[in-house]
Amino acid sequence: MKEDKTLIIVGWGNQAQSWACNLRDSHYPCKIYLRAGSHKANFPVQQGLSTVKASQLAQYQNFALLIPDQNHLEFLNKHQDHLPKAAKIIYAHGHSVHTLKLDQKFNQFEHLLLAPKSIASAMRKDYLNQQNIQAVFSTEHSQNPKQSESFLKELAAAIGIQNPYPVSFEEETCCDLFSEQSLLCGALPTLIEQNYNFLIQKGIPNHLAYLETWHEFFLIADVLKAKGPKEFFKMISPNALMGSQQYNQKYNKQETEKLMEELHREIKDGSFDQKIQKMSFKEIQNQVEEYWQQSPLQKMYQQMNESQS
Numbered sequence: 001m002k003e004d005k006t007l008i009i010v011g012w013g014n015q016a017q018s019w020a021c022n023l024r025d026s027h028y029p030c031k032i033y034l035r036a037g038s039h040k041a042n043f044p045v046q047q048g049l050s051t052v053k054a055s056q057l058a059q060y061q062n063f064a065l066l067i068p069d070q071n072h073l074e075f076l077n078k079h080q081d082h083l084p085k086a087a088k089i090i091y092a093h094g095h096s097v098h099t100l101k102l103d104q105k106f107n108q109f110e111h112l113l114l115a116p117k118s119i120a121s122a123m124r125k126d127y128l129n130q131q132n133i134q135a136v137f138s139t140e141h142s143q144n145p146k147q148s149e150s151f152l153k154e155l156a157a158a159i160g161i162q163n164p165y166p167v168s169f170e171e172e173t174c175c176d177l178f179s180e181q182s183l184l185c186g187a188l189p190t191l192i193e194q195n196y197n198f199l200i201q202k203g204i205p206n207h208l209a210y211l212e213t214w215h216e217f218f219l220i221a222d223v224l225k226a227k228g229p230k231e232f233f234k235m236i237s238p239n240a241l242m243g244s245q246q247y248n249q250k251y252n253k254q255e256t257e258k259l260m261e262e263l264h265r266e267i268k269d270g271s272f273d274q275k276i277q278k279m280s281f282k283e284i285q286n287q288v289e290e291y292w293q294q295s296p297l298q299k300m301y302q303q304m305n306e307s308q309s
Contacts, residue, residue, distance in 0.1 A: 007090075007155065008033050008052060008063045010075065012040045014120035015092055016066035019159055020049055022127045028158035033057065057082040062151075064090040064114075070281070072096040076106050083109065086143070088151065090114050093176060094138070094169035099273050103141040113138035114152050115172050116161060127160035135164040136172055177267050182260050192217055196297045210300045 006029040009016050016032070023030040024047070032044040032051045044051055052060070061084060065072050073096065076089075083089075088110045089102075097103055103111040116123055116135040126133050135156060142148035149166075156164050180186065192213050199209035224232050233241060266272040292298045 004060065005029065005062065005151075005154075006031060006060055008057065008060050010063060010065050011067035012038075012043055013066060013068075015116075015123075016064075017047075018120040018123040018127075019064060019066060019092075020044065021047060021124060022159045024049060025127070026158035026160075028155070031060075033063075054079060054082050058084055060084075061086075062088045062090070062155075064092070066092055069093060069096045072102065073100055073105075076102065076109075080106060080108075086110060088112055088148065090152075090155075092116065094171075094173040095177070097141070098169045098173040099270070110143060110148060111141040111169075112148055112152055113167075113169055113172060114156060114161075114164065115176070116159070123160065131160075132162045133160045135161040136167045137164045138167055138169050138172065140168055174264070174267050177272065178260075178264055181263050188217075193295060193297045196300075200296065206296070206300050207304070210297070210304060214297060214301065215304075 007023065008031055009020050010033045012020075012032060012034055020030055020032060030049070032049055033054075034041055034044075034051060036054070041051065057063075057079060063083065065075060067075060072091070085108050089106075090112045091097055092115050094113050094115065097111050097113070114135060114137050116133050118126065118133050118135075123133055125131075137149070137152050137156070139145040139148040139152065153164065156162075196209050196213045199212070200206060204212075223235075227235065233244070236244075263272075266275075
């Protein structure tokens with residue numbers, strides 16, 4: 001009898017929705033598990049997907065934990081008796097397995113990594129446009145790595161991922177946490193906002209400052225992605241090229257590298273995780289939302305979007 005390859009997706013957040021819809025359109029069998037009483041219970045059904053109850057989980061072998069990382073331990077503690085022995089537990093990020101040693105606490109299961117390097121909305125868009133979704137994977141906590149790799153690559157292809165790169169859980173965790181802080185979610189929004197506010201202070205009209213910072217950043221990012229750094233610098237104007245070199249000569253790389261070393265050290269030695277455990281996510285989220293809600297850049301973003309609608 002052929003093994004049932006149905007994937008049970010745990011959760012219905014943005015990442016889970018992208019995985020589920022891509023798998024549905026690829027005719028790869030998947031079902032959704034949500035906790036009892038979830039207000040999202042009807043959402044998967046509206047997308048043509050089936051749901052399962054806790055009592056039915058034992059019928060399946062493959063599970064993708066697409067709930068927040070901080071909820072993984074709670075889920076496994078609560079449902080370990082509902083899951084079959086040697087079940088494959090797939091994670092989209094290595095953080096919980098690496099830091100909480102879930103592979104040791106729940107060694108009756110196989111713990112696999114399939115981490116798309118894409119935000120959820122882009123995953124869905126790239127799939128629909130038949131663009132490859134970049135990703136990494138790990139089978140280091142598998143009893144049968146070759147079989148697990150074959151399984152992950154078949155699943156990945158159905159999601160829209162071709163040729164994912166092999167890594168370790170630790171490598172993916174460290175790199176993901178570091179890049180979020182030092183570049184993607186930390187430095188970039190802050191630097192753009194700083195440039196926008198500076199131009200306003202120098203008397204530049206709000207609309208022009210917005211177009212030259214926030215708006216053009218995304219245009220530049222698209223070209224960098226499409227062309228690569230070498231071709232990008234071949235195609236930009238002489239003024240832009242000269243300006244980039246002047247900035248590079250004045251940019252304090254030593255200070256930035258010092259900060260990066262600090263961020264990296266805190267991730268490696270566990271300090272970052274200790275900070276997270278002591279913080280209230282909801283409180284921090286509210287603080288960040290309140291800050292950006294009052295930001296002149298956010299207000300201009302809303303104004304510009306309203307004027308274009």
